[in-house]
Each structure stands twice: as C-alpha cells, then as structure tokens.
Amino acid sequence: PLLLSAPMLLPEFAPAAGGILALALAAALGALVAVLAMRWSARRELAARVQALQRQLAAHHAEVRPLREPVSLPDPLEGLRAQLDEALRVSGEQRRLAEAERERLHRILEHLSDGIVIIDAEGKVRLLNRAAQELLGTGRSRAIGRPYPEVLRDYELDELIRAAAAGVTSPSSRFVELGRPRRTVQALASSLPGPSGPMVTLILRDITELRRTEAIRRDFIANVSHDLRTPLAGLQALVETLLDGALDDPAVARDFLNRIATEVDHLTRLVTQLLELSRAEAGQLPLHRVPTDLSALIQQALARFEPRARAKELELETNLPAELPVVSCDPERIGQVLSNLLDNAIKFTPPGGRITVSAEATATEVRVAVSDTGPGIPSDDLDRIFERFYKGDRSRSASGSGLGLAIVKHLVQLHGGTVWAASPPRSGATIGFSLPVDFTSASQ
Numbered sequence: 001p002l003l004l005s006a007p008m009l010l011p012e013f014a015p016a017a018g019g020i021l022a023l024a025l026a027a028a029l030g031a032l033v034a035v036l037a038m039r040w041s042a043r044r045e046l047a048a049r050v051q052a053l054q055r056q057l058a059a060h061h062a063e064v065r066p067l068r069e070p071v072s073l074p075d076p077l078e079g080l081r082a083q084l085d086e087a088l089r090v091s092g093e094q095r096r097l098a099e100a101e102r103e104r105l106h107r108i109l110e111h112l113s114d115g116i117v118i119i120d121a122e123g124k125v126r127l128l129n130r131a132a133q134e135l136l137g138t139g140r141s142r143a144i145g146r147p148y149p150e151v152l153r154d155y156e157l158d159e160l161i162r163a164a165a166a167g168v169t170s171p172s173s174r175f176v177e178l179g180r181p182r183r184t185v186q187a188l189a190s191s192l193p194g195p196s197g198p199m200v201t202l203i204l205r206d207i208t209e210l211r212r213t214e215a216i217r218r219d220f221i222a223n224v225s226h227d228l229r230t231p232l233a234g235l236q237a238l239v240e241t242l243l244d245g246a247l248d249d250p251a252v253a254r255d256f257l258n259r260i261a262t263e264v265d266h267l268t269r270l271v272t273q274l275l276e277l278s279r280a281e282a283g284q285l286p287l288h289r290v291p292t293d294l295s296a297l298i299q300q301a302l303a304r305f306e307p308r309a310r311a312k313e314l315e316l317e318t319n320l321p322a323e324l325p326v327v328s329c330d331p332e333r334i335g336q337v338l339s340n341l342l343d344n345a346i347k348f349t350p351p352g353g354r355i356t357v358s359a360e361a362t363a364t365e366v367r368v369a370v371s372d373t374g375p376g377i378p379s380d381d382l383d384r385i386f387e388r389f390y391k392g393d394r395s396r397s398a399s400g401s402g403l404g405l406a407i408v409k410h411l412v413q414l415h416g417g418t419v420w421a422a423s424p425p426r427s428g429a430t431i432g433f434s435l436p437v438d439f440t441s442a443s444q
C-alpha cells in the first residue's frame, strides 16, 4: 500500500509547481519517498518472514519435524535459511534417535520382571518401574518426586539404601517381605554417580516362586524317601519272616510272596513315574500318533480299573456320545492319562461312590473328563494339583507321590491339548483334558 502512495503524490504537486524544475523535483522527491517506502516495506516484510521462520523454529523445538512451508527470504539470507534447515534436519534426526532410544529403555525397564527404583542425591524417588510399583503397592504419580521412605515404607530397605548412599561400594542385598499378599523379595542396592551427587539404584527381585519350588523340592525329597522307605521296610520284614521259617508253610509263603509282589509293584510304579516325568519335562518322550477311537480307549481303561473299583464298591460309568471324532494321538500315552485320572478318582472316592468318564466333541477338539463323588478338591488347591510333587493337605497321608497329574498335564500338552480341574462345593472332583481333532485323519 505504501508503494502506491508515492506516485499518487505527483498529481498534488504538478498543478502547484507548473515548471519542469518543479516537475523534476517532484519526480525526484517522489522517487526518494518511493524508495524509502519500499525499503521500509521490505524491512517490514523481511521482519515478518523472519518472525514466521522463528515461529516455525519454535514449533520445531516443541515437536521435532522438518520446516513444512519453506519461508522464502532475500538472497543472502536464503543460503542461511538453507543451512539452518539442514542443521535442523540433522538435529531433528538426532533427537528422534535419542527419543527412540529413551523410549526403548523405558519399555525395557517397564517389562523387566525385577522392580527398579532410582533415588536421587536428595533422597527423592526419580524412577519406579511397573514391577516396583506392583511390589510396593504404589503408583508412579504417588511416588515420583517423593522422599523414598514414604514410598518404600520398610525399615530394612531403608537401611539398605542408607548403606548404599553412604558409599558402601559392593552392592548389598537383603531378603524382605513386601506387599499384600506377602511376597519374598531379594533387595539389592547400589550407588551410582548422578548429576547432583550419588544416586541409589534399588533392585527388587520377587523370589516367592523360587522359594516355593525350593519348598516343593524339599517336600518331594521327604515324600519320595518316605514313599520308597515304607515299601522297602515292608519288603524287608516279609523276606526276613520267610527266611525265619515261613517258607516251610506253603500257604503262608504264597501269601507273603503275593504281598511282596504288591510292594514291588508299588515301588516300580513310583520309579517309573519319576522317570516318565523327567523324560517328559526334558522333552524326550516321543509320541507315536495314530488315528485313535477315544471311546475304545476309554472302555479299555475302565476295564483295567474294574476290579479295583469293585473291591472298593465304586460304580464306574461312562457318558459318551454315540460317535466321537477320530483324534490323532499316542494311544499308550493317552491310556496312561486316563489311568492316572481313574487311579485318583478311585483312590479319593469313599466306598459307595460313583466315577463317571464323559466325553464331548466340539468342532476343534474332544474333551474328556473324569468325575467322582468324593470329597472334591479345595479351591486353593485347584490350580496347583498339576504341579509336580504337589499333594493336597488331605491326601498327604494317602499313597502317591503327587506326580500323577503332573504327568497327565505333560502328556496332554505334548498332544497340543489342555487340562483343567473343577470341584464345585459338595460335588466331588472333575479333572478333564482336551485333545485337538486331527482333520486329516478324521476325514480318512
């Protein structure tokens, strides 16, 4: 708009001057004004463009991205802008890389199973990953920036952190009980240099599971030793009695030999189970899969247990559909699964009870379940009975090593199936397994 105003001055001067000189003067004056106006306007425009550039730079700092609409500048500045653009591109790239790296570190920390707490030189919590939040029962927003004793609230952890902060060089560790339900945690504190003094890193490792498996192992050794010693002591007594003269009475001798055979059977079963489980766990149990009629397999298993059920006055029954799809499985192994389930059902169900083997097919799998009318399984035990060596409190004294269901689980999983257990109040126990239907063999 200012550019236009210079020529517009001329008509105002022209009538007043009347002469060439006046005209020339007016023209020169006009030109001067025009030039001044142009320079002023150019400066304003330049200022506006530089401001636009500055705005883009500010935005660029706020969120890393290239300058979207390049601002055009007069010549000498254009080169500068290009250089600036390049510098920004490089720094943006570096910042993106640094951010990606930070994000990666953050994700690693978050997914670490160990809890990590970082405490700064002022004793304030600087970092607390998810595992630490769970163990300490706190949230990030309630913890970050707060003095650590308010967050950790544990006397032993406090001592540990003080020792590390005081520069006890080797990382010191302690076992503490944290959270609800109580977890056994190994806490490790070490000091590391920070920007404003030494910071303390606290690592919290949940070893509850480890302790539990240690306890299970100890129990197992006690159980197995007991399970081995009892029949061995029985055998020894029987053999000694035979040697002491019972051998001379054929009727007594036969009875004793029968009892010896039973004990030996018992021992063989236990040792076989131990071997079986260790082979299954080591993945050394080859499966010989063939298209199998599960109904027939179930009937065979029931026939094996018929004498034992009858002796204990238990009723064995089936609830099978007219036809089950063919499954591809190792019949010997699945027969063993059925045996282990039936063995438990017979062992735990008091006389007069009933044991039912049922099966049903879905589009993808066959589900088999063994139900009984026994005492059932306490709900606390339900998800543990498939652990090796696990025996419920009530069955501690019953014979068995606690390996049967662990073997069942392994064998079924080897077939690509799953196991489950249910025990509604006063309805006995149901233990089941599924096997995937093999489409290729089913269509044969």
Ligand SMILES: Nc1ncnc2c1ncn2[C@@H]1O[C@H](COP(=O)(O)OP(=O)(O)O)[C@@H](O)[C@H]1O
Residues within 6 Å of the ligand: 340, 344, 345, 348, 372, 374, 375, 376, 377, 385, 386, 390, 391, 392, 393, 394, 395, 396, 399, 400, 401, 402, 403, 404, 405, 406, 429, 431
């Ligand atoms: N049918 C059942 N009724 C009640 N409890 C059962 C039944 N089956 C399994 N259990 C529980 O599961 C535990 C583990 O079973 P298992 O692995 O076969 O070991 P074991 O038979 O040697 O005790 C048993 O000790 C018992 O507490």
Ligand SMILES: [Mg+2]
Residues within 6 Å of the ligand: 340, 343, 344, 400, 402, 403, 404, 405
């Ligand atoms: Mg068993």
